[in-house]
Amino acid sequence: EAAVTQSPRNKVAVTGGKVTLSCNQTNNHNNMYWYRQDTGHGLRLIHYSYGAGSTEKGDIPDGYKASRPSQENFSLILELATPSQTSVYFCASGERLGGPYEQYFGPGTRLTVL
Amino acid sequence: GDSVTQTEGPVTVSESESLIINCTYSATSIAYPNLFWYVRYPGEGLQLLLKVITAGQKGSSRGFEATYNKETTSFHLQKASVQESDSAVYYCALGEASSFSKLVFGQGTSLSVVP
Numbered sequence: 001e002a003a004v005t006q007s008p009r010n011k012v013a014v015t016g017g018k019v020t021l022s023c024n025q026t027n028n029h030n031n032m033y034w035y036r037q038d039t040g041h042g043l044r045l046i047h048y049s050y051g052a053g054s055t056e057k058g059d060i061p062d063g064y065k066a067s068r069p070s071q072e073n074f075s076l077i078l079e080l081a082t083p084s085q086t087s088v089y090f091c092a093s094g095e096r097l098g099g100p101y102e103q104y105f106g107p108g109t110r111l112t113v114l
Numbered sequence: 115g116d117s118v119t120q121t122e123g124p125v126t127v128s129e130s131e132s133l134i135i136n137c138t139y140s141a142t143s144i145a146y147p148n149l150f151w152y153v154r155y156p157g158e159g160l161q162l163l164l165k166v167i168t169a170g171q172k173g174s175s176r177g178f179e180a181t182y183n184k185e186t187t188s189f190h191l192q193k194a195s196v197q198e199s200d201s202a203v204y205y206c207a208l209g210e211a212s213s214f215s216k217l218v219f220g221q222g223t224s225l226s227v228v229p
Contacts, residue, residue: 035219037222040221042205042221104162
């Protein structure tokens with residue numbers, strides 16, 4: 001079955017450090033997304049991509065960069081991590097294949113910045 | 115802007131009782147909203163539970179159902195008889211039918227079903 005995987009699943013980082021969260025999808029979808037989810041908030045879109053080589057800013061891009069080197073891989077980069085970036089991060093892939101648009105999510109990465 | 119509001123959690127329900135999780139939306143920039151319910155079981159990613167793209171239609175899956183009501187801008191999730199395995203976090207989401215669709219999520223409702 002097609003899947004979205006994320007690594008690492010858990011990460012503890014120090015303030016000011018660099019963090020890279022990785023996402024891989026075998027759905028062959030063009031679109032990929034990074035969200036964060038905090039208590040009391042729904043998932044909020046950080047960055048997204050239309051395909052290899054493209055990245056676009058979502059609703060809350062400040063403090064994050066993204067990289068899409070291939071159809072399958074989409075990374076989220078925190079160059080200078082801060083405690084406010086402690087959260088659960090979800091990656092998703094999506095496509096509209098003749099029907100309503102759907103997104104398929106990975107299991108999430110729990111990031112703690114100390 | 116576009117937004118989704120759903121029942122504040124956590125919600126605790128006894129097994130075999132009925133459930134309703136309220137969801138209302140505001141779609142100011144989306145001409146033809148699509149509505150979704152996603153579920154996240156412990157340790158897993160979000161899974162699509164059901165979707166409805168046409169106002170007035172009902173979606174159903176795994177005993178859950180939701181009706182897209184354009185007049186009341188609502189998409190409430192209901193189940194007649196819950197089971198312990200339904201314990202999860204439920205997210206209502208709003209999207210649009212375009213080549214790229216950004217989803218706007220509600221805050222999630224944590225459901226615990228107790229024996």
